[in-house]
Amino acid sequence: MRILGIESSCDETAASVVEDGERVLSSIVASQMTTHGKYGGVVPELASREHLRAIVPVVREALAQSATRLEDLSAIAVTVGPGLVGSLLVGLTYAKSLSFARSIPLIAINHIEGHIHAVVLEAKRAGTPVQYPALALVVSGGHTHLFEVREGFHYRLLGKTRDDAAGEAFDKVAKLLGYPYPGGPVIDRLAPHGDPSAVRFTFAKMKGNALDFSFSGLKTAVLRWVEAHGMADEIAARRALQRAFPEAAIEQWLAASPPRTLDLLASFQHAVIHELLTRAAACAQEIDAQTLIVSGGVACNSGLRAAAQAARLPYPVLFPTPGLSTDNAAMIAAAAFPKLYRRDFAELDLTAQANLTLA
Numbered sequence: 001m002r003i004l005g006i007e008s009s010c011d012e013t014a015a016s017v018v019e020d021g022e023r024v025l026s027s028i029v030a031s032q033m034t035t036h037g038k039y040g041g042v043v044p045e046l047a048s049r050e051h052l053r054a055i056v057p058v059v060r061e062a063l064a065q066s067a068t069r070l071e072d073l074s075a076i077a078v079t080v081g082p083g084l085v086g087s088l089l090v091g092l093t094y095a096k097s098l099s100f101a102r103s104i105p106l107i108a109i110n111h112i113e114g115h116i117h118a119v120v121l122e123a124k125r126a127g128t129p130v131q132y133p134a135l136a137l138v139v140s141g142g143h144t145h146l147f148e149v150r151e152g153f154h155y156r157l158l159g160k161t162r163d164d165a166a167g168e169a170f171d172k173v174a175k176l177l178g179y180p181y182p183g184g185p186v187i188d189r190l191a192p193h194g195d196p197s198a199v200r201f202t203f204a205k206m207k208g209n210a211l212d213f214s215f216s217g218l219k220t221a222v223l224r225w226v227e228a229h230g231m232a233d234e235i236a237a238r239r240a241l242q243r244a245f246p247e248a249a250i251e252q253w254l255a256a257s258p259p260r261t262l263d264l265l266a267s268f269q270h271a272v273i274h275e276l277l278t279r280a281a282a283c284a285q286e287i288d289a290q291t292l293i294v295s296g297g298v299a300c301n302s303g304l305r306a307a308a309q310a311a312r313l314p315y316p317v318l319f320p321t322p323g324l325s326t327d328n329a330a331m332i333a334a335a336a337f338p339k340l341y342r343r344d345f346a347e348l349d350l351t352a353q354a355n356l357t358l359a
Helices: 033-037 044-065 085-102 111-125 166-176 183-193 216-228 232-244 250-255 259-287 302-310 330-342
Strands: 002-007 012-019 023-031 075-081 106-110 134-139 144-150 154-160 291-295
Touching (some): 002 044, 002 085, 075 085, 075 111, 085 106, 111 330, 154 259, 232 250, 259 291, 259 302
Parallel strands (some): 002 075, 075 106
Antiparallel strands (some): 002 012, 012 023
16 A cells, blocks of 8 residues: 655655555655745745645655556545644645545644654564554654654653744754754754853753743853853854855854854753753653654754663664654655554545644
8 A cells, every 4th residue: 555645834845655654665855945044944935935836846756756656546645734834735735636636535644743653664664663652752843742652643742842842942042153044953063072061051940741841941041151252253253154155064164163152052952952851751751651752853963862872761762764854755654554544534625734733
């Protein structure tokens, strides 16, 4: 059985064909990084326009690369939310059109559940299926959530960010310091050159649900540190570097980063990673988790991966490969297989839900 997945929740237009829930036959992603980079973040109106340009060729390439005809498909899976509503509508409308024109069943997928299934897919393919109950830490530019995942893919929300997502905090701190968008990969490349204990950051204790996250205070603490150390000229120089060399190599950014800045970046990244893993470990203990799933764009962070391995947790910690960590359509198709087996199909009056929740 083959499912065509379509993903357009934010700034990447993606399509993929997955066979039998574990074989990725194709995975095509059209990135909008160049479009949004000069603005320091995603511009929703521009994102929608870029999706309109890309959706048809991306889907055609995914089908061609997998040697799949539309009549070979068992279903079409599409992200219905959460995300930018204009972006979601592009992928959803195209998926509904294909479903109607070729009488192919339509399956609606939650973007966050897709991130969880990116790990499930690769674990199954490796012959080491996820053991349940599992704890899923979904961490990206738009999400920082902790879910209990039980057999049959039943979810319970255990904790979430109350303000900025972790990936959003990375991007905002990078922008504050004069680095390009997206900032997470840049900070990850520069942080190993600094001292993670040089700047001490603390997190407020959460009232109510102690398993929730908050990253806005950390972002403000970085701003106060920058102001106290008179870094305006240095930041201006890095912004000038951005304008002169939009595709500057990491070596150029390293040369433009004095030791104190590298220490700040290392300390910031260390604080975020510590917070993520501390909350995850507490949740895992609470539900007696047999597996920890870490997925989403921030799962690409090498510091997070190294820290999770070094923690020697009493259960396996599973990360997706980098290509399935950031937004992609293979994870959307993979998440659709359990629904296909249940014949849980969507109607053509399906609408995009920008604030869709998983649990």
